[in-house]
Amino acid sequence: MSNPISQEIIDATTDGVKAIAMSLATQEQLTELSEFKKKLDKNTGRDNYCKTALLLWGILSFHLDEVDDSMFNRVLLMSLGVLNKILSRNEFEPYFNGVDLSPNPESGDHSNLSYEMHSWFNRNDSHPGVQALITTGKHLFSLLVLKDQLTEERIKKLYEMGSLLQENTNGMGVMKSILMDSNIKFNF
Numbered sequence: 001m002s003n004p005i006s007q008e009i010i011d012a013t014t015d016g017v018k019a020i021a022m023s024l025a026t027q028e029q030l031t032e033l034s035e036f037k038k039k040l041d042k043n044t045g046r047d048n049y050c051k052t053a054l055l056l057w058g059i060l061s062f063h064l065d066e067v068d069d070s071m072f073n074r075v076l077l078m079s080l081g082v083l084n085k086i087l088s089r090n091e092f093e094p095y096f097n098g099v100d101l102s103p104n105p106e107s108g109d110h111s112n113l114s115y116e117m118h119s120w121f122n123r124n125d126s127h128p129g130v131q132a133l134i135t136t137g138k139h140l141f142s143l144l145v146l147k148d149q150l151t152e153e154r155i156k157k158l159y160e161m162g163s164l165l166q167e168n169t170n171g172m173g174v175m176k177s178i179l180m181d182s183n184i185k186f187n188f
Helices: 007-030 034-038 042-059 069-087 112-124 128-145 152-160 174-181
Strands: none
Touching: 007 042, 007 069, 007 128, 007 174, 042 069, 042 112, 042 128, 042 174, 069 112, 128 152, 128 174
């Protein structure tokens, strides 16, 4: 029998998904997005899903650095299951147009998209755009958890590594930076 995923990782996943959902909801309230949403097609929806998953994995990266390969893969899939439940809400659906987030009906576990994303990540984890989104997730995690302990030097280093968070913010605009302002395209 395999070891259970630690409560600390489960909590970090839940907190990361909540931060993503809050950022999406914030953009929905503060920004006129009707023209942006009209331009979203299935390819853009898949790309947005890929970017969102990578952001979540960046949030989890400090925990992922401490687990073995088997647990690493289990955490990636588990985190996508949590993410998919939130992204399937009606208010977020337009950002992920045409993306099937439902669990696989045959096995009842993870969605086919989750398995595709996991496989894609294993082939593309060193891509500069992937690393920028992972770094952005690390930056968001640092803002959420470390808050006052995050020094200017560490913040500067995160930007040098490619963080997409807007400077001097609390990170709640992250989804706008990733989905709307980012030039990173993966063709996932």
